[in-house]
Amino acid sequence: MSIARIKGFADMLPPRSDQFTRMENCARDIFSRYGFVELRTPLLEFTELFQRSIGEETDVVQKEMYTFPDRKGRSLTLRPEATAGVMRAYIEAGLANREAVSRLFTTGPMFRYERPQKGRMRQFHQINCECLGSQSPLADAELIIMLMRFLRALGLGELTLKLNSLGCAECRPRFKEALLNYLRGVDRHALCPDCARRVESNPLRVLDCKQPGCRALTDNAPRLADYNCPDCKAHFETVLSMLRAEELPLELDHRLVRGLDYYCRTTFEVVSGSIGAQSAVAGGGRYDGLIRSLGGPDAPGVGFACGMERLALLLGDGAEQRPDFYLLGMEEGGRMQAFALAQKLRAAGLRGEMNFSAGGFKSLMRQAGKSGARCCLIIGPDEVARGDVSIKHLDSGEQRSLPQADAILYLKQTGTAND
Ligand code: HAM
Numbered sequence: 352m353s354i355a356r357i358k359g360f361a362d363m364l365p366p367r368s369d370q371f372t373r374m375e376n377c378a379r380d381i382f383s384r385y386g387f388v389e390l391r392t393p394l395l396e397f398t399e400l401f402q403r404s405i406g407e408e409t410d411v412v413q414k415e416m417y418t419f420p421d422r423k424g425r426s427l428t429l430r431p432e433a434t435a436g437v438m439r440a441y442i443e444a445g446l447a448n449r450e451a452v453s454r455l456f457t458t459g460p461m462f463r464y465e466r467p468q469k470g471r472m473r474q475f476h477q478i479n480c481e482c483l484g485s486q487s488p489l490a491d492a493e494l495i496i497m498l499m500r501f502l503r504a505l506g507l508g509e510l511t512l513k514l515n516s517l518g519c520a521e522c523r524p525r526f527k528e529a530l531l532n533y534l535r536g537v538d539r540h541a542l543c544p545d546c547a548r549r550v551e552s553n554p555l556r557v558l559d560c561k562q563p564g565c566r567a568l569t570d571n572a573p574r575l576a577d578y579n580c581p582d583c584k585a586h587f588e589t590v591l592s593m594l595r596a597e598e599l600p601l602e603l604d605h606r607l608v609r610g611l612d613y614y615c616r617t618t619f620e621v622v623s624g625s626i627g628a629q630s631a632v633a634g635g636g637r638y639d640g641l642i643r644s645l646g647g648p649d650a651p652g653v654g655f656a657c658g659m660e661r662l663a664l665l666l667g668d669g670a671e672q673r674p675d676f677y678l679l680g681m682e683e684g685g686r687m688q689a690f691a692l693a694q695k696l697r698a699a700g701l702r703g704e705m706n707f708s709a710g711g712f713k714s715l716m717r718q719a720g721k722s723g724a725r726c727c728l729i730i731g732p733d734e735v736a737r738g739d740v741s742i743k744h745l746d747s748g749e750q751r752s753l754p755q756a757d758a759i760l761y762l763k764q765t766g767t768a769n770d
Contacts, residue, residue, distance in 0.1 A: 357473070358467060358473065359464075359465075359467040359472050359473025359474065360472070360473055360474045361472060361474070366668055367663060367668075369672070370663055370666060370668075371476065371659055371663070373672075374478065374505060374659055374662060374663075374666075375458050375478065377501065377504050377505055378456065378458065378478045378501055380504075381497065381500055381501045381504055382454075382456050382480065382497065382501070385454065385493065385497050386454045387454040387455065387456045387480060387497075388454065388455060388456070389455075389456055389457065389458075390437060390440060390455045390456070390457050391457060391459070392430075392433065392436035392437060392439070392440050392457060393430075393436065394429055394430055394459070394460065394462075395427050395428070395429060395430070396427070396428060396430055396435065396436055396439065397425065397426065397427060397428075398416070398418050398426040398427060398428040399426070400428075400435050400436070400439055400645070401416060401428055401430075401431060401435050403644065403645060404434070404435040404438065404611075404612075404613055404641060404644070404645060405431070405432070405435060405611045405612060405613065406553075406611065406612025406613070408552045408553040408612070409553070409610055409611055409612055410556075410610060411431050411432070411463060411610065411611065414464070415431060415463040415464045415465055416428045416429070416431055416462075416463070416464065417429040417431075417462045417464060429462035430461055430462065431461055431462060431463045432461055432477070432479075432611070432656065433457050433459070433461065433477055433479035433656060434479065434481060434611075434613070434638070434641075434654060434656070435645075437455055437457060437479070437481050437654075438481075438641060438642055438645055438647065438652075439645065441453065441455070441481075441483055441642065441647065441650075442642065442645060442646060442647035442648075446483070447483070447484065447642075447647070447648045447650050450484070451484050451485075452482065452483065452484040452485050452490070453481075453482075453483045453484055454480070454481075454482050454483075455480070455481050455482075455483070456478070456479060456480045456481075457479045458476065458477065458478045458479065458659075459476060459477070460474050460475070460476050461474070461475055461476070461477050462474055463475070468628070468629065469626070469627050469628075469629065469664070470626055470627060470628075470629030470630075470658070470660060470661045470664055471629045472660055475658060475659070475660050476658070476659035476660065477656040477657060477658060477659065478501075478656065478657045478659060479654065479655070479656040479657075480494065480497070480498070480635075480654055480655055480656075481652055481653075481654035482494050482652065482653050482654060483642070483650055483651075483652040484650050484651070484652070485651065485653075486639065486651045488586045488587075488589035488590045488593070488617075489589075489593065490653050491586075491590045491616075491617045491637060491653050492589070492590050492593035492594055494635070494653055494654070494655065495512070495590075495594060495599070495619060495655075496593075496594065496597050496599070498621065498633060498635075498655055498657070499512065499597075499599055499621070501657075502621065502632070502633070502657075502662075505662065505666065506666065507623075507632075507662070507665055507666070509623065509624065509625065510600070510621050510622065510623055510632065511600055511601075511602050511621070511622050511623075511624075512594070512599055512600060512601045512602065512619060512620075512621050513601075513602050513603075513604040513607050513619060513620045513621075513622060514590075514591070514594075514601055514602070514603055514604065514607070514617065514618070514619045515575060515576075515603065515604050515605060515606075515607040515608070515617075515618050515619075516575060516576065516579055516583055516584075516586070516587040516616055516617055516618070517555075517575060517608065517609075517614050517615055517616060517617075517618050517636070518575060518578060518579045518580065518583050518615065518616065519580065519582070519583050519615050519616060519639070520615070520640065521580050521582075521583075522578050522579055522580035522583055523575075523578070523615070525578050526573060526575055526578035527554060527555065529573040529578065530554050530555065530557075530558075530572060530573050531550070531551075531554050533571075533572050533573055534550045534554055534557060534569075534572070535550070537568045538568075541564055541568055542557070542560075542564065542565050542568060543560060543562045543564065543565055545560070546560050546562070546565045553612075555608040556608060556610070557569060558572065558605075558606045558608050559606045559607060559608050559609075559610075561628075569606075574605045575605060575608075576603075576605060583616055586616055586617070587616065587617060590617050604620075607619070607620060609634060609636060613638040613640070613641040613644075614636040614637065614638055615636075615637055615638060615639050615640065616636070616637040616639070617636055617637045617653065618634075618635070618636035618637070619634070619635060619636060619655070620633065620634040620635075621633040621634070621657075623661075623665055625665065626661055626664045626665055629661060631658070631661070632657060632658055632661045632662055632665065633655055633656065633657040633658070634655060634656065635653070635654050635655025635656060636653065636654075636655075637651070637652070637653040638651075638652050638653070638654070639651040639652065672702075673723050673724065673725055674702045674703040674704065674722055674723060674724040674725070675696070675701040675702050675703050675724065675725055675726065675762055676696060676701060676702075676703035676724050676725070676726050676727070676728050676762065677703055677704060677705070677718070677719035677722045677724040677726075677727050677728070678692065678693050678696075678703060678704070678705035678706075678727075678728045678729075678730070679705070679706055679712075679715050679716070679719060679727060679728065679729045679730065679731075680705060680706060680730050681712065681715075681729065681730065681731035681732065682709070682731070682732060682735075683709075684732070684735045685730040685731050685732065685734065685735050686705075686706070686707075686709075686730075688730050688734075688735055688755065689705050689706075689728075689730045690705065692728070692730070692740065692755050692758065693705045695758075695759065696758065696759060696762070699759045699763075701759070701762055701763075703722075703724055704722060706718060719745065720745060724745060725744065725745060725746065726742050726743065726744055726745060726762065727742075727743045727745055728740050728741070728742050728743075728758065729741040729742075729743065730755075734752070734755075737752075737754075738754055738755055738756075739752045739753060739754055739755060740752070740753065740754075740755045740758050742758070742761065742762075744765075
C-alpha cells in the first residue's frame with residue numbers, strides 16, 4: 352500500500368508552486384522598497400518561546416501546537432507563526448545594538464493543529480513582516496500601507512482593512528475589568544462552550560466570536576475605544592489619518608482583538624468577502640512589550656503576516672507565465688541542432704523546453720501544445736539542411752521559416768518573449 356500525506360498538509364504542485372514563488376518575489380520587490388531585509392528562522396523552537404509570547408490562554412497554545420519531546424526529553428514545537436521566532440533571533444543576534452529600527456521579513460511554512468477546511472490548513476505558509484525599534488505611529492501606518500501596496504501589486508483589489516486599538520498596559524486592564532464585569536452578568540449558558548470557558552481565562556476573545564448567540568450577547572458590551580488612554584487615542588488617530596490620506600478602504604471594528612496575546616494599540620486584519628469562512632488574508636498589530644518579556648531590550652514592534660494559501664484562493668489559477676517556445680527536433684540530426692539552439696534561446700532570456708526522444712510529428716505537436724508555449728519551433732530534415740528553423744505561433748497557427756541565427760531576434764520582436 353502506498354503512503355498518503357498527512358491530513359491538513361498539502362503537496363504544492365505546479366501551477367500553485369509557481370504562484371507561491373510569484374507571491375514571494377512580489378513581496379521581496381515591494382518590501383525592499385521600504386528597507387525590509389529577509390530573515391530565515393528555524394521551523395522548530397523550544398515550546399516555552401510560544402507559550403511566553405503567544406500566551407498560555409490562547410487557542411494556538413492550548414489546542415493547536417505540534418509539540419513533542421526531542422530525544423533528550425526537551426519540549427519542542429513546530430512554529431505556529433513567525434513572530435516569536437523572529438523576536439528570539441532579534442534578541443539572540445543583538446540586532447537592537449546594530450540599528451535603531453530593524454525591518455525584517457520572512458516567509459515559510461507554519462503549523463497549527465486546526466480542523467482543516469477551505470483556506471485552513473495544518474501546514475500553511477505566511478509572508479511575515481516585523482518593524483522593530485520604533486514606537487511611532489508612522490511605523491504602524493507605513494507597515495499597513497506597505498501591506499496594502501503588496502496586495503494591490505498582486506492584483507487583489509476587493510479587500511477590507513479592519514482596524515482597532517487594543518490600548519496599552521495602562522488602559523487595557525481597566526477595559527478588561529469592565530468587560531469581565533459585563534460578561535459575568537450575562538447568561539453563561541447562552542454563550543458557546545468556548546466563550547463560556549473564555550469569560551474568565553481570556554475575556555477579550557469573547558468579543559470576536561463568530562457565533563450569532565455570542566455576538567448578540569456582546570453587542571452592548573464595553574468598547575475598547577471608550578477605555579483607550581489619551582496616548583493610545585492620539586497614537587491611533589495618527590495611524591488612521593495617515594491611512595486615510597492614502598485612501599485605504601478602512602473600517603473600524605471594535606470586536607477585532609486578534610487571537611494572540613502579545614498585541615497592544617493598533618491591531619488590524621485584511622479580509623476578503625469571496626473566500627468563505629476563513630476570510631482573513633492578513634493580520635497583525637503592535638506588540639510593544641513582547642521583546643522585553645522574552646528577555647530582550649525594551650524595543651517596541653509592529654508587524655503582520657499574510658496567509659499565502661488564502662491569497663492563492665483569491666488569485667485563482669490564472670496569470671501563469673507561458674513559456675516562449677517548445678522546440679521540436681525531428682530525427683537525430685534535428686534534435687542535435689534543436690539542442691544547441693535551445694541553449695542559445697535560454698541564454699538570451701527566453702523560456703522553453705524541447706523533446707528529448709523521437710516521436711511522430713502529431714504527438715510531438717500535441718506535447719508542444721500541452722506545454723502552453725506561445726510558439727513551436729521545428730527543426731526537421733529540411734531545416735537541418737538549410738540551417739533554418741520553422742516557427743509556428745500556437746495561438747494563431749501562423750507559420751514561417753527563418754535562419755536559426757535569427758530566431759532569438761524574431762521571438763523577441765514578435766513580442767512572444769515574457770518581459
Ligand atoms: P494570525 O492572524 O494568526 O497572525 O495569522 C496571520 C494570517 O495567517 C491569517 O490572517 C491567515 O491568512 C493565515 N493563517 C493563519 N492560520 C492559518 C491556517 N491554519 N491555514 C491557512 N492560513 C492561516 C499571526 O500569525 C501573527 N504572527 C501576525 C503578526 C506578525 N503579528 C505581528 N507580526
